[in-house]
Amino acid sequence: MRRIYSQPPRARRLPVTVLGATGLVGQRVIALLEGHPWLELAHGVASERRVGARYGEVVRWQVETPPPAAALDLRLEAPEPSGDLRGQIVISALPADEARTLEPRYAQAGALVFSNASAYRMDADVPLIVPEINPDHLAALAIQREKRGWPGAIITNPNCSTIGLTLALAPLQRFGLKRVLVTTFQAASGAGYPGVASLDLIDNVVPYIAGEEEKIETETRKILGGWAGKRFTPLDADATRISATCARVPVRDGHLEAVSVEFARRPQPAEIITAWREFSAEPQRLGLPSAPQPAIVYRDEPNRPQPIADRLTGDGMAVTIGRLRPCDVLDDKFFALSHNTIRGAAGAALLNVELAVAQGRAG
Numbered sequence: 366m367r368r369i370y371s372q373p374p375r376a377r378r379l380p381v382t383v384l385g386a387t388g389l390v391g392q393r394v395i396a397l398l399e400g401h402p403w404l405e406l407a408h409g410v411a412s413e414r415r416v417g418a419r420y421g422e423v424v425r426w427q428v429e430t431p432p433p434a435a436a437l438d439l440r441l442e443a444p445e446p447s448g449d450l451r452g453q454i455v456i457s458a459l460p461a462d463e464a465r466t467l468e469p470r471y472a473q474a475g476a477l478v479f480s481n482a483s484a485y486r487m488d489a490d491v492p493l494i495v496p497e498i499n500p501d502h503l504a505a506l507a508i509q510r511e512k513r514g515w516p517g518a519i520i521t522n523p524n525c526s527t528i529g530l531t532l533a534l535a536p537l538q539r540f541g542l543k544r545v546l547v548t549t550f551q552a553a554s555g556a557g558y559p560g561v562a563s564l565d566l567i568d569n570v571v572p573y574i575a576g577e578e579e580k581i582e583t584e585t586r587k588i589l590g591g592w593a594g595k596r597f598t599p600l601d602a603d604a605t606r607i608s609a610t611c612a613r614v615p616v617r618d619g620h621l622e623a624v625s626v627e628f629a630r631r632p633q634p635a636e637i638i639t640a641w642r643e644f645s646a647e648p649q650r651l652g653l654p655s656a657p658q659p660a661i662v663y664r665d666e667p668n669r670p671q672p673i674a675d676r677l678t679g680d681g682m683a684v685t686i687g688r689l690r691p692c693d694v695l696d697d698k699f700f701a702l703s704h705n706t707i708r709g710a711a712g713a714a715l716l717n718v719e720l721a722v723a724q725g726r727a728g
């Protein structure tokens with residue numbers, strides 16, 4: 366899918382450096398930058414073994430549409446910041462261990478690092494942003510700069526399953542979330558390239574994804590929680606109990622989640638569906654280029670959402686929800702689906718960049 370942006374291009378587009386440019390998320394970032402009205406691909410960085418290589422020759426391209434012409438001749442650069450990067454935009458699609466070492470170096474050099482990696486998501490001074498839910502958490506950047514003494518910053522987006530879950534839950538917070546049970550059916554591409562060995566996944570379901578259940582439980586509390594001026598105030602773990610079970614399934618793209626919720630005040634089904642359908646937030650109001658309009662699509666058919674049919678809803682940026690029905694144990698249950706490398710990663714990072722630009726924090 367080639368993204369067509371409806372906004373007119375700005376006279377001066379902001380250069381973007383992509384770390385992990387050859388990986389699945391990096392490829393998506395590069396595909397989404399093609400024709401972006403505010404941003405343009407300037408530098409691609411991969412591991413040391415790629416330094417100097419032509420992007421088009423080394424990348425194992427996995428996006429449905431061909432690589433943008435601007436990327437093919439890009440010479441891959443070393444994973445080390447050079448010079449003064451003050452104000453530069455860096456999108457990191459590095460594995461967590463590499464992100465832990467490298468992202469601070471870029472922030473130290475002055476760059477605004479928008480990270481897909483888990484390394485810093487839960488740090489007390491690092492915003493973990495879903496722009497529709499907690500754009501105010503970007504205020505933590507002042508504390509981060511003061512504490513770490515760097516001119517740049519690290520801004521993170523959540524784990525790919527957390528994004529779909531939090532977008533589905535955010536409009537329901539008004540009813541009070543007491544207990545949330547979520548079981549995920551996660552696509553193969555969520556494990557990166559080459560990811561899970563094909564013989565482990567074809568004709569199979571793998572009921573374990575390292576660290577994933579803990580990420581969903583903790584990140585959801587941070588995102589749905591508040592910002593109290595100097596610190597995050599995550600949802601109280603006793604007031605809102607969250608339990609996740611994660612499985613890898615032989616689907617290419619798109620994470621499906623079965624969710625059951627208990628409310629403090631149980632709404633009528635119609636109220637829940639209206640809350641989803643009317644959900645509109647800061648990115649939609651600001652008209653950010655990657656903002657889905659609407660952010661949530663509720664489908665009435667009894668057999669939706671499905672990865673193949675629904676993952677590209679809203680250019681892969683919307684969450685599709687369906688099958689709302691009563692739950693005999695908690696109150697209500699439903700399915701939610703989101704595209705893991707677009708809404709769950711590359712598109713999420715781009716939306717965070719756009720939010721920062723719109724708030725005057727970047728560019």
Ligand SMILES: NC(=O)c1ccc[n+]([C@@H]2O[C@H](COP(=O)([O-])OP(=O)(O)OC[C@H]3O[C@@H](n4cnc5c(N)ncnc54)[C@H](OP(=O)(O)O)[C@@H]3O)[C@@H](O)[C@H]2O)c1
Pocket residue numbers: 384385386387388389390391410411412413414415444457458459460461463464481482483523524525554555556557558559705706709710
């Ligand atoms: N896949 C998803 O759905 C998804 C969703 C949300 C978040 N994430 C997170 O996003 C990040 C990237 O995921 P992915 O799926 O794109 O992984 P991936 O396909 O394995 O790609 C990893 C990228 O990092 C580069 N890299 C590896 N070691 C490096 C090093 N020492 N120095 C510099 N670059 C290095 C690789 O370059 P080479 O080609 O040179 O090896 C490649 O470009 C991970 O932190 C992941 O957890 C992924």
